[in-house]
Amino acid sequence: MENMNIVDLFFGASLLVQCIMLLLLGFSVMSWAVIFQRSRILNKAKKQITHFDEKFWSADELNSLYNETQKNKDNITGTEHIFYAGFKEFSRLFQINPNMPEAALDGASRAMRLSMNRELDSLEQNIPFLGTVGSISPYIGLFGTVWGIMHAFIALGAVKQATLQMVAPGIAEALIATAIGLFAAIPAVMAFNRLTLQVTRIEQNFLNFIDEFSAILQRQAVAVRK
Template sequence: MIPLSSTLLATAVEPLPEEAAQAATSALSQAANVTEAGGDLNVVNLILHASLPVQAVMLVLLFASIASWVIIFRKKRVLDRAEREAEQFEERFWSGTELTKLYAGATERSRAIGGMESIFEAGFREFGRQRQRRGIDSKTQLEGAQRGMRVAASRELDGLEQNLEFLANVGSISPYIGLFGTVWGIMISFHGLANMKEATIATVAPGISEALIATAMGLFAAIPAVWAYNRYATKVERIGGRYDAFADEFASILERQSQD
């Protein structure tokens, strides 16, 4: 019986065919290129190597996104304060405090008023002004107070709705701006193929990747803006309904006082 080690030593080691060796070398080279390309693929490089029009689109979207986030945080603070002030004033209003004392507190020069307290101050001031005039019936007095409250409520709601239009515009326009940058970048990438004899996916992939970053940035700017606009618009509408309900209730109180 021939030992296994002797058999292995006696076996001649033949070299790989030349074609197989070239195929193996080519496969290793392609794998190395893919690994290298994958390592270099990052957002910063894609932005820096993009064409000038695409970079301009990205810059516009970046400014729009930053401005949107600034408005989002500021608007949240403003709306939270409006709801908190409305709750505090309603608690004082329905606690049985005299209207004259509430009006005196609202007209103090040491502090600024807003929201529901501003509506109350405008209505009570106009009601008192109408009562001081001679020959004015109760209906006219009440209409004057209601008119003053409507003006004050409209002014307060305008302040709450400020900059919401910007969020709506960013949410609706940013995807199209990003799409414009993507189309422009892809167009440049395919236009560059005209000077090449052989075109592969590796030739156009970098340009397409750079162009697609513009669409991604457009969505990054649009999604938070749309979410914030829908949320804040609903909250403003809810606060406006609260103002209207208070104005109607206060008008009923003034109507009873005008008939005394």
């Protein structure tokens, strides 16, 4: 008992508890992979927003900025893609009927919101998995613990006199499942909350840009009509 370690406890557990431990370890590994991947992508998205905001507000003409963006349209993301979608739709509708700028503005707004939703879907990818891991891992671990303890006491039923030394290894083996469940769940929940907050802030930046750009397009349409 004194020389027993986690590896010994794992191999001493029942097959079902071992499977549960491996499942939880797999959840943990996948969670950390998602955490690192999404953190990198979201940090890149925030930098892109800052970069394009500077580029947008320093541009002399929207047409020249649109032409520059169009040359690289297959690689643009974030607010740059929202700008491209909105300006493209506005220009198309305004050319069809310059006497109805309201229709062009409505079309541009719809195009920008559709583009924003696609961007958010891409940013949120795999983040719900972290919430799922955080929710179910403790219960899966608890199930392994209950099963392991039940298995240990059933084995002790055949013994006439049970001692603490006989009971302790079985209970310890079972409790490892709960510990691994918490090990998988706690980082997943913390990362889920942090990454979700980052996506919410990015979404707010997108919405702010759509409102600001829509106001600019409206002023431009009124100026053309005059």
